Amino acid sequence: MEEKSGRIVVMWGHLLLLAFIAGSILYYWLDARAVSLRPNNLILVQPTAILALLLVLAVVPQCFPRLSEEEIERGTEPLSHFARIGALIASFTAFALSLETIGFDVATWLFMIVGLYICGERRWWLNLIFSTVFTVLLIYGYGAIIPFPFPLSIL
Amino acid sequence: MIEFNDVNAALTLLTSSLDAWIWLIPGLAIGLFFGAMPGISITMAMAIFLPMTMYMDFLPSIIFLTAIYTAAGFGGSVPAVLMNIPGTSSAVATTFDGYPMSRAGRHNEALGVALAASVIGTLFAYILLMFLIAPVSRVVLKLGPLELFAVAVWGMLLLGSLTGRSMSRGLLAGAFGVLVGTMGMNTAGHLRNPLELPWLFDGVPVIPAMMGLLAASQLIGLITTDYLIEDEASRKISLKKIIGGMRLALTHPTIILRGSVIGVLVGTIPGVGSSISNLLSYSETKRNAHDADTFGTGNPKGVIAAESANSSSEGGAMATMLALGIPGGGATAILLAAFAMQNIVGGPSFIANNKDIVYAIIFANFAQAVLLLGIGLGFVYIAGYVVRVPLRYLIPSVLVVSTFGAYAIEGNAAGPITLVVFSVIGWAMVRYGYPVAAAVVGLLLGSLLEQNLIRTNQISGGDFIGYAMERPIALVIFALMAISMALSALAKHRRKSRLANLPDQSM
């Protein structure tokens, strides 16, 4: 087993995720302790947080795997994938944050156009028709069945 | 137990006004549609149609509302299977194997399996209910925090089988989920709100978080793929295969029976119900299966286990409602309100005085289950077309619909924001080999665990063992749990040694 050739690779993304998980757990634990030290507050949160942080320590070495050149080759994705995923996440975030300010209708319509483009629909006319029809149907359809109004700008 | 005079009276009641039955099909259709829309809860659907029933007679109104209830329970499994979206927490375990089946081109089968398991689960549940109503009224209220803690721990055992290839990452995901699940005001009035956001007073919105972790994260990762099912030939919608799936469900009566019993029993507990029962049933089925390794990669048994349990929980909740007049959740609260509108008040005296109505409700549900089979078949046939939509259209559309659902369920932007945050976390977790399902299970069970641990501590004054000795039901649950684990370990051991003794094996 020890003979495995190859070199140690740093999985930066995984490290980042672990840092996020560990950071948020630590922050939550300290925040909970600041609220109260009584068992009625900490009886589950504290042991679970400690366990989770220990598990983080156990996982950290897995961010530095020894991989053969072949595995590294297979593991690398073209940067364009990341760009598309990043763009989709960014527009999805913008969509969720702007719903109430610019209205569900406008936000949905814009997100559909951008989303369809990012996901690979390059025919503009098709994109526009679909986005418009989808938005109108969804706003009226959903509006009819849920018990409170969506903030809207145009529809 | 079953009084035949009352059964006769019930049948007379049901056949006397045949116009009551015209409400059955609209009720089922409404339920399926609303149930399948992410973010529209069963309670919401029933609340919207409650005012309509005011102008109906008792029987049609109850048939109508229970039809919505029954069908919405199944409706939630459709997006769970096709797109990994658990529109309600009761369909979480359905996604574990239902969605992988769809990705592999077995969507027809998966939907058929889910439909048949649901229908049979509902039927079983109402048969059991006839025998259960009396004992339920004696036992349910006596369930205390230790018993519920035991149920929650049982659910947590599922983490063990969801860990995937790395035990430490699986447990970390589970612990992370539990901690997220405990955020907000806890049962003793301590507010853990690290981000100081008013909408986190009640904790992280669970359903948007689940939709993000399970569904949106998947969709984002699929951006470089063209279709949900990559093999074009497999994208067909085939009635024959759906029916084949239904037949497949019938070949696993033990799983359905186990799921139904778990579903009914857990369903009777107010406030627990179908969101936990589907996890328990899945966990038990996986642990007892000889092909446990293939669970989570598209094993129909997982779908059967989840669906038989979540649909039968409805019968359990109904038992509690009828026997005690206590709503186990929002849906039964609406039913009680509908009863009240017709001058009928649930509770022990209700059953004693109105056995004919109780049996009429049970029989009406049998009819619903049978009809659901037909209407559901048509519904899943149409819904199945989702797999033929190119992902470049499906991804943004489903993200938008999920966002609307997240907004609907929370009533403010908290839902969509939670959805986005957890879809990014979920995407990163999937990418680095963390089982998101484990995080979802932790999220679902976190507050149940905490509440009941705190209450057990409060009631017992810290003396857990002494208190446990006074709680026979809790001891029985813990004992059953231990026996179940021991038996499955034994069975696993036997299988292994049998394999080892096999001559000529090619491994």
Next chain:
Amino acid sequence: MNNNFTRRDMLRIASVGAAAATVASPAILRAQSGYPDRPINVVIPFDTGGYNDRLARASAPFLQEALGQPLNMINRGGAGALLGHTFFMQQPDDGYTISCSSFGPYVPLNILTQDAPFTVDDFHMINLPSQDYTLMATAADSDIQDAADVIARLQENPGSLSIGIQPASADLVNLMLLLDAHGIERDAVRLVTYDGGGPARNAAAGGVVDIALVGGQGFLPLREQIRPVLVFDEVDNDDWGGDLITDVSGADAEFVYGSQRGWGVHSSFVEKHPDRYEILLNAIETASKSPEMIESLTNQQLATDWRGPEVSNRALRNTAAVMEQHIDLLAGT
């Protein structure tokens, strides 16, 4: 990303979309005439299925008849009604958004414990038909006899009984006032905390806790499974037959009412639109007094009494004042 997609294109697309949307839109502006000339929204700061939701939905047909316009129910549950009350306050004060809520004790609690962005004076009560009270109850088969028995046991050993209760509630305030009145140490009692009235009541009925203090009206469906011990009110409106707090702690016993539920509006609406307010007030009064509504709501164990703005506003403000005095009890246990 794609340079074919210019800002002008964007504008063109947007205008086409806007035009198409206007054509499709059914929301045609109508001329303003007498109030109300369009549907009225009812904000319920609780989820579907709870008392306020049931009250609003059950009253809706009768109010609609009196107002001549449909009512839209908007459920905004969460954070102990804080989210719903805040949302309600953010809506225009033009009489087209009203609220059905447990204003007492939730509005004072939102203010005292949750830093709410409003004050009690921002709310005007039209009618609070449901005035709940704390009921101390035990399981029907319990060996606890009456309030004197409970007090005697607690005086002997404060930890001898487990007490089911909701944290930061009127019930908790009442329990502490009772303990004070009988010289029982507050910190020594064994509290078992529940997130909602329902679970706490079930715990009492099932004997999971020895006694529970919860809103009394919610106990009505469980009448046969519990034994009422002590009613925290001056009168026994629901015929429990248990002791009254005034019997146990003296005629001047201090206590607070539980949930005070009913219909409220923005205080600024009353000042800005006195004419509209008059119409709304009359409609709610007419509906509340109509025999049909009384029959329908009584069957659903919902309150319809007409108490009017004066009594209702006073009741809410009293609760707020007593809650403020006992703010120390409202933190976690």
